[in-house]
Structure formats: C-alpha cells, structure tokens
Amino acid sequence: MLNTMPARRHIKHFHLYPLLALLGLLILSGCSPIKPWVKPYERNNLADPIMSFSMDPVEAGYMHHVYQAREAARGAEGGGGGGCGCN
C-alpha cells in the first residue's frame, strides 16, 4: 500500500475541461436575455452588511490562518468577493 505510493503524482494534468465547459455554457447563456427574479429594488435585505459572508476581512483571514495551522483541511474558505449586486 504505502510502499507502492508513487514518489511524485501527475499534478500537471489537472482537469480544467469541465470548468471550461461550464464557462462556455455561461458565456453562451449570455446571448439570451435572462430576467432577474429578484429585482434591484428587492435587494435591500441582501445589501445589509450583516448579510456579508465576510463582514471583517482582517479577522476572517486571521481565523482561516488559525484553522489552517491546526487542521489538515485547506481551501474553499471563501471570504472574498461580494455577489449580490446590491449596490
């Protein structure tokens, strides 16, 4: 088992093709109008600062660091970007 573990894995062949396919679909979907089901004037609640995924970036970054140093899991912590189109 462990004795047969390869010394180096093929990390260069990371599969980006599903991601590209999804992006292609997204770009194509931009050709047909999609009506937003939540109108801009209905986004007051989403624009409230308490709805932010990361209200305080300096503190969120620190907590990610605390967990990364003590847990093997890493990545997908989030905290970046907005996205509700509220402004």
Next chain:
Amino acid sequence: MAVTKPLGLLVCISLLLSVLTPARAAVLPADRADVMYHSYDGGGVKIDGPAVLVRKSITDDVSVSAQYYVDEISGASIDVEVLASEYAEERTQYDVGADYLLNKTIISLGYSNSTENDYEADTYSLGISQDFFGDLSTLSLSFALGNDTVKKSTDPLFEEDKTTQSYQFSWTQVMTKNLLMNFIYHVITDEGYLNNPYRSYRFLNGSSVGWLTEKYPETRTSHAFAVRGRYFMPYRAAFGFEYRRFNDTWGINAYNMDLSYTHPWGEHWIFDVHYRYYSQSDADFYSDLFPSADFQNYMGRDKELSTYTNNTVGFKISYEIDTGWSHDWLEKASVTLAWDILSLDYENFRDARRDDLPPGTEPMYSFDADVVRFFISAWF
C-alpha cells in the same frame, strides 16, 4: 513547471469575459482600515501580535490594499515538550493587492511575503470576478503560486524548497430576496519538501521507543468543496451556514460545518454567535507508534495528520462609534471584540509526555484554546 498554461488560460478567460459582457458596473470593495490585536492561547503555546489592513480606491476603477501581520510565538507545545525541538519566535507577513474594475469584471492581483527565521514564503495571485444574470450571480476564478523555502534553525546547511499551486472556482448566487448562497471548489497542489523538519515519528525499538525525522511524500494534491448561505430573517438578523468537504492524496478526508446567527441591537450594536464542528480521518502514512524504524516508505506522527475533531464556539460583539466629530471624513467606525473557544480531541495521537506508561498505552491527547481578536475599523 506547469504554471504558464493555467495562467494563460485565466488571462484568456478574463479577456473573453470582458469582451462578451455588456457594460454595467460591478463594485469595488469599500475603502476601509482595520487595526487588530489577535491572540491564540492553547496547547501550551501563546501566539499574539498586531495586524493592520488598509484598502483604498486610488481612481474610480482601481482599489489597492496592504496588510501587515505579525505572529509572536512563545511557550512549548506537546511536540516541543517531547522532543525539545525549536520554534520560530516571530513570523511577519506583508500583503499587497490591487483590484481593477472593468464594467462587470474585477481583475485582482496580489502578492504576499511571510518571513520567519527558518521559513520564507512568497505567494503571487491572480483572480477574476464577473457578474451575470442581472447581477444575481457572481463567478470568480483565481490562481495562486507559492514558492517557499524551508530551513532549520539547528542546521544552517539545511534548505529545501516547496512549490504550491492553487486553483479556485467560486459561484455566488442570489437565491431569493432574503437568501444568498456561495459554492466554492478549490484545488491545491504542493510539490517539494512537505515535512516539518523538526517533527519526528516514534517506533518500537525493543522494549523502548526510538524517534526519527518524519518522511513525507514529495507531492500533495487536495480538493475542497464548500457551500455557504446567509439568510435574512423576518426581522433584522441573519442566519448563516457552511458545509465543507475535503480530501487529499495523502488519504485524509475531512468535513466541517458552521452555524451562525447575527443580531443587530439598536443602532450601534451587532452581536454574533457561531458553532463550528470539524472532523478528519488520518493520513495513510500516519501512526502514533510504528512497529519498526523502517516500517514503510513514508512515516509521519504530526497530530495534524491524525484522526480528530475540533469543536468551536465563538462570540463577537461590535459597537459602531459615532463619527459626527470627523466632519464626514469618516463614513463609519466600529470597535469589535471576538472570542472563540476551540476544543481539539485526538483519537489516535497519544500523549507521549507520559513516559511512566508503556509506549502505546498513554492517554489520547486533547487541548482547548482561546482565540481572541480585538479590532478597530474605519470606513472613509
């Protein structure tokens, strides 16, 4: 190194998106400054220090940020107590970044440098974020490249390299007028010297135990997927949730979930409480006590590679300061205190300090930690 291909891909995608997208403005992050004191106290170790983060728009479409961060380390963890290995006593980190707004697209560049007396890390990052579907959706892609140098304070000749590549895909979606969700898929690959050079594995040596420097594989690839949500309650408060799954080529499987509740009170106060549960399985090459010195190719005894759980309960109180005295120079300011209590319970990492007991019969290790943050924030 397979760096130019994904970088080129990201640049192509960013150009394609910016050309195909009809003009409508996205929004740069707010101008803001934070000064924070942070403290971690647990497992015999105390780590504290300052952090300063400043973000400012320099033109209508460019925002820059800079961060200064220090970890002051003192005390002795269980690893130090057992093996008398040494720690870096200070870690200093500098981050700079810039965001460029182009219609509905934000292109981000970043650089980070972290320095200890026995570790140096440089990280470069590139990201693109794009609004879709009437601004109900935001797609973000990011790539980061890290070059680390691992040293050993007890051996001036020891120097090894480590390279990290990170690819992240993030989708944020307005589900309803009260529900916001975020999906993230993140792949990270490491190549090079991945050990902690101070840590050792232990093995049976007749009736006693021996210790030797750990042997790790030279590559590691991990996959993490997370889903998060924020729900605006019928009154002014927010309920948050998170679920994340993780696995890597070392055989570690992990997941965590987090539930949070944010409640403003009056015009000045915001209270926040959260509970987080984390669980992981051990690495294929982990053992608390190996049968012999050369039992297998790779051998590790880091407690971070063992099977364990981490329960966290956290509280946060924020008070918005009146800024009328600033004559509108300050838009808003607040002072915040946050305190988390971590409880780590290891299921196959034993307390090897108990040398009064036969090897392999010591009690399992566990410890609690207090994590405190106190910071002042200003929006301008």
